Amino acid sequence: MDILQDLEKRGLIQQTTDHEGLKKHLETNQVSLYCGFDPTADSLHIGHLVPLIMLKRFQLAGHKPIALVGGGTGMIGDPSGRSTERSLNTTETVQYYADSLKKQINKILEVENIESSVKVRNNHDWLGKLTFIDVLRDIGKHFSINYMLAKESVSARIEQGLSFTEFSYMLLQSLDYMKLYEEENVTLQIGGSDQWGNITAGMELIRRARENQDEEIKVYGLTVPLITKADGTKFGKTAGGAIWLDPEKTTPYEFYQFWINTDDRDVIKFIKYFTFLNEEEIAQLESEVTNHPENRVAQRRLAEEMTKLVHSEEALAQAKKITEALFSGDFKKLSASDIEQGFKDVPTFETSKEDIGLVDLLVNAKISSSKRQAREDISNGAVYINGERQQDIQYTVTEEDRIEEKFTIIRRGKKKYFLISFN
Structure with a gap:
């Protein structure tokens, strides 16, 4: 051809x-x-x-x-x-x-x-x-x-x-x-x-x-041609602004997530535009979108190809690792570098490297509105430390809870994440 x-x-x-x-x-x-x-x-x-x-x-x-x-x-x-x-x-x-x-x-x-x-x-x-x-x-x-x-x-x-x-x-x-x-x-x-x-x-x-x-x-x-999206919004723009090729402006994880979130109506078109996959591979992915859209096979392939092209194999592996951790809730395998990428836009509270009671930490970091609310959140099972539920209101956050001595990830409820940064 x-x-x-x-x-x-x-x-x-x-x-x-x-x-x-x-x-x-x-x-x-x-x-x-x-x-x-x-x-x-x-x-x-x-x-x-x-x-x-x-x-x-x-x-x-x-x-x-x-x-x-x-x-x-x-x-x-x-x-x-x-x-x-x-x-x-x-x-x-x-x-x-x-x-x-x-x-x-x-x-x-x-x-x-x-x-x-x-x-x-x-x-x-x-x-x-x-x-x-x-x-x-x-x-x-x-x-x-x-x-x-x-x-x-x-x-x-x-x-x-x-x-x-x-x-x-x-x-x-x-x-x-x-x-x-x-x-x-x-x-x-x-x-x-x-x-x-x-x-x-x-x-x-x-x-x-x-x-x-x-x-x-x-x-x-x-x-x-000018690239358009099926929903009428401008291609390449998100709520956070443009998707840059510089990893300091848009992290490889954010870049990977942009492509993962491609609409089913757009994904095959974008695969044709942006990747070097051949006709046979594209036809197989199109079949997946038609018959099993919930698996998002085409989106994952698009995200992989683009992250490799613009960043590297290593950056792709890191992006997938962060994605898997966020999906599973198991954050202990993440490095400090992974956390900096994956939790870039999460509310962050900086504190010293000292042991601190969980109730006090929740209040100081404005995760809970008061000590009474903090105790309720903990006892009700709404608080997670690095992906593990913690229901002990007497619990103290120590060095063992710090990932690479830098970060602790607190989750309150199902989706509200907070990052504790130790300086």
Whole structure:
């Protein structure tokens, strides 16, 4: 199966320029292609995963992908898909963000691997050297105002207002395509559906800038669809905010849980989008969703594949260990690191490493409202220490109840967890 056919079967193609021409181009050449990632934060989020994984799919099909970090365009801000203008970050902030994104991309695309055909480049290398006159003479002269106004990324913002800065973004991204065409023989740009206008503008610049040269210009564009969820909510967002690829911002356990909680209506679509499972495996998982949805086999497989890809086998093992402990209530096998991940959002009370009566601890940590209530909770069997019920109102919490000398997990009732942190 060729790469385009595989992408079509997975529902990963929104638009292409000259579909048949691109199909033939990919069949007869080792194609260099790229996708851009502007550094608007110090981490990518899961919304970036589809284009990133697309690059990996092309790599596995024998082509030469380039991930372009927008250290230059990130200084401006892309108006595509936005109703308001981005705030401008400092040069130092954008550079820090760009360096952070490069590390994440390197890891996911395995750029460090000697056999890897992937490159990571930064468009600040050429955009940072441009003068305003260079932009006007070498890029601006190839675009009419009418052409730019017709682009959706511009027309959608005209009524609300669009600064000249954001209006000019298209010119800079167009230059990216031309530079990579010249320096890396890139003939295909991919991106999200909101990037169609920028991609086609880049193709136009290449053609116009080189129309008097004796060479056949074949460049293409491909976009992936906007990811939507069956319940109408935005993909990649939770009550706690975005799902980041940085483990310091979204722990591997939280990342794993995000995929585990995928709706039955979405899980097969997401498996097609995000994983490299073949048609036969996907069909088996689809059968499981239809016939045994309560087992959540497809969700577990999706969570495993994604956690391995973005983090590691070790991070996946830890996420599954925490998940099992929370399901069973047996916390004694958890390490302090496990607890920090799994109980990140649980109410936490810090105290000294001293023996303390359970009644006093419940009151001090505001787990129970009073000593009388604490004694009632204990005697009624509503209090658990590290997963074990404790009904002795005279019980003293000691060193033996501290996991790695750092934590004690208190549960009150069926689902109310509290973390005691010993300093």
